Amino acid sequence: MIINLLINGKLHAIEAPEEMPLLWAIRDIIGLTGTKFGCGVSQCGACSVLLDGQLIKSCSLPVSGADGKEILTIEGSSENLEFLRQAWSDGNVPQCGYCQSGQLIAATSLLDTTENPTDNEIDAVMSANICRCGTYTRIKKAIHKAVTLKNEVI
Amino acid sequence: MSKIHRIDRRDFVKLLGLATGGIVLGCSIGSDKKDFIPTIDAEGFHPNLFIHLEKNGNITIIASRSEMGQGIRTSLASAIADELEADWKYITVEQAIGHEKYGNQNTDGSRSVRTQLTPMRKMGASAKMMLLAAAAKKWNIAPKDCSAKNHFVINKITKETLFFGDLVAEASLISLPEEDSIQLKKVEDFKFIGKTLKSVDLKDFTHGTAAYGMDIRLPNMKFAAIARCPVAFGTVKKFNKKYAEEVQGVESVFELPRLIPPTGKFFGMFGGMTVIANNTWAAFQGKANLKIEWDGGANASFDSETFKKTLTSRVHKTGKLVPGGKGNVRSAFKAAVKIVEATYHVPFLAHTPMEVPNATAWFQGNNIEVWAPVQDPQTARSELSHFFEIPEENITVNVTFLGGGFGRKSKSDFVVEAVAISKQINAPVQVVWTREDDVQHDFYHATSAQYLKGSLDRNGNVSGWLQRVGFPSIVSSFTPFSEYASGFELNQGFTNNPYILKNFRLENVQAEANIRIGWMRSVVHIHSGFGINSFIDELAFAAKKDPIQFHLNLLGPDRTIAGSAGFPFHSKRFKNVLNKTASMANWGKKLPKNHGLGVAIHYSFYSYVATIVEVSVIDKKVKVENIWTSIDCGLALNKDNVKNQLEGAAIFGMSIALYGKISIEEGAVAQNNFYDYQMTRMKDAPNIHINIVDAMNEPPTGVGEPGVPVIAPAICNAIFNATGERVRSLPLSDLGMV
Ligand code: FES
Ligand code: FES
Numbered sequence: 001m002i003i004n005l006l007i008n009g010k011l012h013a014i015e016a017p018e019e020m021p022l023l024w025a026i027r028d029i030i031g032l033t034g035t036k037f038g039c040g041v042s043q044c045g046a047c048s049v050l051l052d053g054q055l056i057k058s059c060s061l062p063v064s065g066a067d068g069k070e071i072l073t074i075e076g077s078s079e080n081l082e083f084l085r086q087a088w089s090d091g092n093v094p095q096c097g098y099c100q101s102g103q104l105i106a107a108t109s110l111l112d113t114t115e116n117p118t119d120n121e122i123d124a125v126m127s128a129n130i131c132r133c134g135t136y137t138r139i140k141k142a143i144h145k146a147v148t149l150k151n152e153v154i
Numbered sequence: 155m156s157k158i159h160r161i162d163r164r165d166f167v168k169l170l171g172l173a174t175g176g177i178v179l180g181c182s183i184g185s186d187k188k189d190f191i192p193t194i195d196a197e198g199f200h201p202n203l204f205i206h207l208e209k210n211g212n213i214t215i216i217a218s219r220s221e222m223g224q225g226i227r228t229s230l231a232s233a234i235a236d237e238l239e240a241d242w243k244y245i246t247v248e249q250a251i252g253h254e255k256y257g258n259q260n261t262d263g264s265r266s267v268r269t270q271l272t273p274m275r276k277m278g279a280s281a282k283m284m285l286l287a288a289a290a291k292k293w294n295i296a297p298k299d300c301s302a303k304n305h306f307v308i309n310k311i312t313k314e315t316l317f318f319g320d321l322v323a324e325a326s327l328i329s330l331p332e333e334d335s336i337q338l339k340k341v342e343d344f345k346f347i348g349k350t351l352k353s354v355d356l357k358d359f360t361h362g363t364a365a366y367g368m369d370i371r372l373p374n375m376k377f378a379a380i381a382r383c384p385v386a387f388g389t390v391k392k393f394n395k396k397y398a399e400e401v402q403g404v405e406s407v408f409e410l411p412r413l414i415p416p417t418g419k420f421f422g423m424f425g426g427m428t429v430i431a432n433n434t435w436a437a438f439q440g441k442a443n444l445k446i447e448w449d450g451g452a453n454a455s456f457d458s459e460t461f462k463k464t465l466t467s468r469v470h471k472t473g474k475l476v477p478g479g480k481g482n483v484r485s486a487f488k489a490a491v492k493i494v495e496a497t498y499h500v501p502f503l504a505h506t507p508m509e510v511p512n513a514t515a516w517f518q519g520n521n522i523e524v525w526a527p528v529q530d531p532q533t534a535r536s537e538l539s540h541f542f543e544i545p546e547e548n549i550t551v552n553v554t555f556l557g558g559g560f561g562r563k564s565k566s567d568f569v570v571e572a573v574a575i576s577k578q579i580n581a582p583v584q585v586v587w588t589r590e591d592d593v594q595h596d597f598y599h600a601t602s603a604q605y606l607k608g609s610l611d612r613n614g615n616v617s618g619w620l621q622r623v624g625f626p627s628i629v630s631s632f633t634p635f636s637e638y639a640s641g642f643e644l645n646q647g648f649t650n651n652p653y654i655l656k657n658f659r660l661e662n663v664q665a666e667a668n669i670r671i672g673w674m675r676s677v678v679h680i681h682s683g684f685g686i687n688s689f690i691d692e693l694a695f696a697a698k699k700d701p702i703q704f705h706l707n708l709l710g711p712d713r714t715i716a717g718s719a720g721f722p723f724h725s726k727r728f729k730n731v732l733n734k735t736a737s738m739a740n741w742g743k744k745l746p747k748n749h750g751l752g753v754a755i756h757y758s759f760y761s762y763v764a765t766i767v768e769v770s771v772i773d774k775k776v777k778v779e780n781i782w783t784s785i786d787c788g789l790a791l792n793k794d795n796v797k798n799q800l801e802g803a804a805i806f807g808m809s810i811a812l813y814g815k816i817s818i819e820e821g822a823v824a825q826n827n828f829y830d831y832q833m834t835r836m837k838d839a840p841n842i843h844i845n846i847v848d849a850m851n852e853p854p855t856g857v858g859e860p861g862v863p864v865i866a867p868a869i870c871n872a873i874f875n876a877t878g879e880r881v882r883s884l885p886l887s888d889l890g891m892v
Contacts (some may be wrong), residue, residue, distance in 0.1 A: 017402045017436075024435035028377070033369035034362015036557070037434070038508055039589045043828035046508060074362030085360045092352045092794050095802055096223030097359035098366060098508040098557030127837040130828060132508045132558050133223045134805025136839035138798070 003067045007032065008076030018064035022056075023047045025063040026073060034074035034101050038130065045129030048102040048109075049073050055109035055125075072108070074101035080111040080146070083153075087145035095133035103129050107143050116147050199322040201281035201330070203255060204234060204274065211244050211305060211319035218256040219266045220529050221249070221355070222507075222559035223802070224858045225795035226266050228354045230274050232346035232792060237278030237339060238285075239302035240318070242346065247354045252531020252551035260530040262564050262673075264759040264856025267791050271854050275338050275347075283331045288324035289316045341789075341850045348850050350794040355555075367527035367554045370514040372582040378575050379437035379586060380410060382426040382595050385450035385821035386669045387412070390427060397443035398429055403436025407444070408578065413541050413570060418632050420537040423570045424595060430579055434586050441588075450821050456668035458502060458601065458818040465603035465665060466497060469622040473661035474638060478649050481657030483607075486618025490609030494696045498606070498685045499883040500866075502816040503599035504831060505674050509557020510592045515572035516582040517542070522549045526569050527556040534566035538573055560675040560806075565597050593831050594823040597672025598816055600625040600665075602681040606689040614697030616708060618657040623648060625681060630667035637666045639678075647682025647863070652728060652757055654710035669818060675806060676862035679758040683863025684870075687754035688882065691871040701753050701871065702736050721760040721855060727786045727847075728757060732764040734784040734845050739766040748772050749779065750876025754868035759856025762786040762847075765804075765864035768840075769872040776873055776891045778808060778838065783861060784845040788852035797844045800861040804842050807865020808834040812892045814885050832887070 005012045007030065014029050021040075026032050026049070038046030040059045047059040050072040072078060084107050094100045103126070110117055110125045117125075122143055131139070199207040206214040215234050217227040227247045235245055250256045257273070282302050289307035290297040299310045306315040341348070358364035383389060395407040412425030429440035487493060513526035522544055528534050531551040539546045556563055572585040587595075602625035609618040627643060629636035639662050641649075648660055674680070694704035712726040732755050735741075741751065748770050755764040768780040781804045790796045813832035817824045825831040870881040873891075886892050 020433070020435050024433055028433035028435070031371060032362075033365070033371070036366075036508075037368065037510070037586075039828050040438070041589070041827055041829065044508070074360075088360050089352065089356045092350075092356070092798065094223075094353065094356065094359040095225070095798060096221075096508065096556060096558045097355065097364050098223075098555075100359050101362045104360060123837045127835040130508065130833045130835060132506060132560075132806075132833060134802035134834065134839075135798070136805060136834075136836045137801055137842050140836065140839075 001064065003063055005030070005066055006070045008071070008073060016063050019062045021059050022049070022061045022063045022066050023058040026058060032073055032075050036098060036101055038099070038102070043130070044099070045106055046099055046102040048105040048129065050105060050109055053112065055106055072105070074105060078108060080150070081108045083146040083150045084108060084111070084142065086149055087142040090145060091138050091142040093135050093138040093142050095135055099129060099131045099133070103131065103139055107139070107146070110143065111146065117143065197322070199325045201284050201325070202277050204277045205238070205281050207318060207322060209319045209322050211317060212246065213240055213244050214246050214248050216250045216256070217247050218250045218259050219270065220259070220261040220531070220553050220556055220559065222261065222529065222556035222563065224799060225353055225792060226261070228351055229267055229791045229795060230270055231354060232351050233271055233274040234278035236344055236346040237275045238282045239304065241305035242351070244305060245354070249553050252528070252535045252553060254532060259532050260564070261559070262529055262561065264859045267854045268760070268856060271789070271791065276336050279336050279338055280331050283336065284325050284328040285318060285321050287328045288321045291324060292316065347791055348789060348793065351792050352794070364555045366509050366557045367512045367514065367525065368509060368584070368586060370525040370554065370584065372514065372516065375514065375582040375584055376405065376430050376432065376579060377434045377437045377586060378428050378430050378583050379441040379588065380426045380428045380571060380591070381441050381444050381446060382424045382591065383448045383450065384594065384823070385448065385454045387424070387453060388448050388450040388821070389425070390446060391449045392447040393427055394445040395427070397445065398440040401431070401436050401439045401443060403433050404429055404431045404440040406430045406579065407440065410571070410574060413574065416540070417634070420533070420540060421565045421567045421570070421631070423567045423574065428575055430575070430583070437586070438588055453668040454821040456818055456821045462499060462601065462603065465601070465624045465663070468624050468663040469497065469603045469605035473622050473624070473663035476644055476649060476660040476662050479659045480655060483618040483620045483657045483659045486657040487607070487609045489611070490617060491612045492610040492696055493607065494610070494692050495605070495607045496689055496692055496882055498604050498688055500602045500681055500684060501814065501884060502601045502669070502818070503674060503810060503814045504593050504596040504816050505560045505562035506592060506831065506833070507556070507558030507560055507562055510587040510589055511562065511568035512584065512586045513569040513572035514582065514584040515569070515576040517573055517576040520544065520548055522573055523552070524550065524569055524573065525552045525554055526572070527554050527559070527563055528566055528569060529556065529559045529564040530566070534569045537566055537570060541570060542573060542577065561673045561677070562596065565672060589827045593825050593827060597631060597670045599674035599680065600628070600671050604681065604685040606685060608689065608693050610693065610697050614699055616653070616655060616693060619655045620659045621648065621685070622661040622663055623681065623685070624663035624665040625678070626665045626667035626671050628671050628673055631671050637664045638662050643678045646678035647686065647756065647758065651686065652723065652725065653708040668821070676758060676859040679756060679859070679863040680810065680866070683754065683756040684867045684884070687756065687864065687867030688870055691752065691874065692880070702732060702741055705732060705753070705755055717760070721853070723757065728755065728762045731755070731762045731784040731786050731847060734847065735764040735766050735782050738784065738843055738845055739768070739780070739782040741766065746770070748876060750872045750874070752868045752871025752873070752875055754864040754871065756860070756863045758860045758863060761855040761857065761860040763860045763864055765868045767865070767868040767872045769869060769876055771873060771876045774891055776869070776886055778840040778869060780841045780843065781865070782843045783864070784847060785857070785860065786847035786849050787855045787857050787860070788849050789854040790846050791854055793846060796846050796857050799857050800844045801842045803859070803861025804865055805834045805839060807862045808838065808869070810884065811866035811869045812838065812885055813887050815888060
């Protein structure tokens, strides 16, 4: 079927089987490879994207469910994502980097809903994302740092 | 065009004096093989294979080792840039293809910095000397009257300056300096070495633009998934591909025969049924729809629980004596005031790097090109040459970013698969493993059993130490029927036991392999670190002594043991990290109720590590609250990177201690994905405190792995401290403790 996806502000009309997970439509049909495959079963968060502002695991949503919706991937931009990127760089967070697309998108969603998250609130959202390299301490610090950076600007 | 100096390979070796190091061919002056001759042109200055300076001042540095999260691209580039006196903002890093001209590229064994630092510094220093000579010529002064700083050469007499980029043409005419004239900087003059530099790849990592293996896209590329026999080395008996072919996007389905490696090297591939499709998901779906009847073969009855019992009974009987024992343990035990005995277990473990194994290949008759996340591109190349009978010079292995490796991506089975399929379908193809494939068809970290028996004399000192260990050997993956541990494996913590023991005996028991065995981050040190540190804690308790004091006593007076690789063991440095950690953790402090502290120390990859863990145990559930680690890794090339590696090692070690277990039933792995092979998550992550000992005048030693082996024993010792309960068999989840 023909599916319309508004990804990072750009419209993509694609032909895809309706039950194909959004992840593979993004990676293999549209060719945006920043969104990662880690498990395919909603366990690792590597494939996280925002769908109409909601954090979802794109490996587990049929592409038909995203038809006509707005999607933010790691190739895109948002106010919170930019502060987070800055904080990630300041804190030299990534190791292999593979999980970090998903981590950044999940953290964006967290800051979109919670202005100044506590450690527990960070844990609650970010524990859905696995980092096999073990950068959790840095991720947590960077999320707090992003809030600080944002407050400095405002 | 500048002239190309012709020097043969032997002269090269002499020139840079690197015959024993990796990079014998690491300079630009061409050898008689044409691909060793770098392009020398008026646009750029290429003093050696690793440095390319352009007129605008931009410098591209070639990273010869694979980047899998250990920060090597940044670290090695910083060593070159420091000696070159480059300005960091002009530096970009490019990944080398797999080629012997770059020297040994095997990214493994925590050795990249250890073996490459000096050669890389020499690359930078010799290039700087050539720039100085070029500027001297321009100014008509002696090179010694020039110095370099921040991308400029300075005329020490007139204070004039020349930008590096403006010296490209002249520098290309300068001949390479003699090896013995290359002067390296002093520690106090370092600008990047030993400091903190951020990863050169941060922008790509935070924008989704770093290209991992799975991100390669070629025109007309197909996607492939492979169904492999659940039992290692089993074969396809019968299949029905009808339902697979019905999946939209699936283009073909065929059987892929196993490729068996020659004895002693390479990895081959399992074979199975492969599904070709025009997208990854269709390939996965097709694979799921295959109906296959397998012949499990020789391993079909293997059961890991039964094997655990077998190994346990073996370590409870006399095994094969390992040379290197001391004194007589039997008489020590007879004279003992107290005897302590314990048996420890580590299960099979899988690597599960965040990026699953995958490779993209294009077989084109006489040539092969591959894009893959490999730790050892040269071995992959040789292996492809072997199986596909194409000369190595016609094979290009492009190394992508690795989404984690941990030893898994040292094995190139997934690359062989991609090439075999591309050859069959005559098109470029990307093979992608599902996570289930990854969990169920790994080269597993071996399971182990070890029995320890120790005696205490009347002063509470250890008078005798008997240790029996058994684990399937890595060698079994190369040479069938290797049923005892090899010397290099036992030398990872067992034979090189650091303690002063008058009576010491080590025995090895038989352990056959019924699945593929590989090496995982810190390898056999996981076993030795767990067994020895747990047992020391038990002995200290039996002796009613403080565990840290007990370790210190056993390490004895300051002494040096000459090592084989030019890295002698210093007990003083070991005691130092232990004391540092104890003071960081405030050892001996009063703890909250239900909390406990545990300590472990381990020497691996020539680095000294001590760790203290604080746990809380409430309703039998363990939470790791704090981890303090101190490391002495000699010269720490990039401080923040070392810290990041140790933080990661703590989390990696926690995954082993808390959750890590692969079980095998009827020859097949029982776990599937992250829901039943769990990882440490942020909610489990403790506060991690890292101390890096300042040892800038010592040679650099391993960083990526040494932080792992201490974690599990320190956690278990902390649990004992909190509850009085000993954990001798990993993981904690098996005991309902997480
Ligand atoms: S790939 Fe979607 S959660 Fe793991
Ligand atoms: S940085 Fe490697 S998995 Fe997170």
